[in-house]
Amino acid sequence: MDAINAVTWKDKLRGYVKNPFSGFLFVIVVLAALITFAVLLFLISYILVRGIPHLNLRLFEWEYNTANVSMMPAIINTVIMVVLALILAGPLGIFSAIYLVEYAGSGNKLIKAVRVTTETLSGIPSIVFGLFGMLFFVMALGWGFSMLAGAFTLSIMILPLIMRTTEEALMSVPDSYREGSFALGAGKLRTIFRIVLPSAVPGILAGVILSIGRVVGETAALMFTAGTIAQIPHSVMDSGRTLAVHMYALANEGLHVNQASATGVVLLVIVITINWLSGFAAKRLVKGEN
């Protein structure tokens, strides 16, 4: 039997005819959603169609040379860069957010100063970070083009992001949790690490993932700091190019456009995998706590 509250197509249409503006709005929002989806779909399929035919095993050989244009060193460098940047910026960002939310009083002047600084930092174009990294880490400190210089530059870049998202995540933990914990005689440290942080993990993780995305996709800040050597570095003081830089270099040289497209496919797959993994990890972590 038909539900008496079922709204049929005809009912909807009649409503829109009666109220044309509502119908107009409906068309607009549907169109907007469709266009967004179409653009994304086109972008992804374009990259895949252009890149997949040029994927071959030679692109994944350990050693890079002009014959195979291997991206394997770049993939490994990308992983190293992500890990280094997160080791540097992760604890710093998370701990400073903990200070701002849990320790600093609401009238604290430092909060304002830090907030203005982080907001300014996050608005600076990445090439400026690259320039700073080159002038300071590469030249002034004499590190040369190195993974370390690149990682430090990137970590300054992602620090505000990690800090802000952690701050938001901590602030969204209800005060009643903190009160409950204090009322049981738990100290500040135990309250923060056992009650507040676990509840904030999904939010913090979201910030970390956004940061990974920025590191993986960054070129401008890395070109002048980590350099463009397409080999696996022997130490963090060696130069090395990440996947995005590799792709930029290939496309820029104009000799290996096809390989650049293939690299694009790999980059896309990596980013999608990171997103999927992080969502999965967040779910598992939250479940583990419950």
Place this chain on the structure above:
Amino acid sequence: MDKFTLRNVELWYNDFKALKNVSMDIEAHEITAFIGPSGCGKSTLLKSLNRMNDLIEGCKITGGLMLDGEDIYGDMDINLLRKRVGMVFQKPNPFPMSIYDNIAFGPRTHGIKSKYKLDDIVEKALKDAAIWDEAKDRLKKSALSLSGGQQQRLCIARALSVSPDVLLMDEPTSALDPISTSKIEDLVSELKKEYTVVIVTHNMQQATRISDKTGFFLLGEMVEYGESEQIFSMPKDKRCEDYITGRFG
């Protein structure tokens, strides 16, 4: 015997004077109710008994507050004070973890690690809070999956888990339905055998039903304090009578 002794307690939130010259004795193994209109300072007084006011910026307290003759605001370790003086809040606030971990959090905080002991404590606390039968088969489930009334009894169990002397309750039933409320009232009446209970309530019938002594507060002053029977049948103060008979508040 007096559990709490309060002498000339005054409390400011920055420039606002929230408590004016409150002196009272709170008897052990009794239920003491604080009543009065919103903003009269009764919750504030309750929170100064386990120093939860310390968390509020700009809060300043003068006078003397003693627990068993010891100065609460003196050398006493604040975490040990809160272990002795447990608290249940207005809104149920279980932690987002399993029922078991919610109860075990307190004992673990105070250094109990043995699984065997923890199991015992969890069972006893849940039984004391009359929620064992509903919770025993789902100890590993999230505490947030319980109903509001069950969550509040879980919070009472959590407060009992560290074996306090005193239980402070800040309007513990105001967010609950009548059935859950009556369960918690029965529970509180049961608890006074082992614990001293101080309860803030907006519900006058509740204060009549369960409390031994009642304090009536108005604009930061303790207007009247005495046996609940007397307060609710023949209050001495006109303001107290007006409030109890519902003429204002």
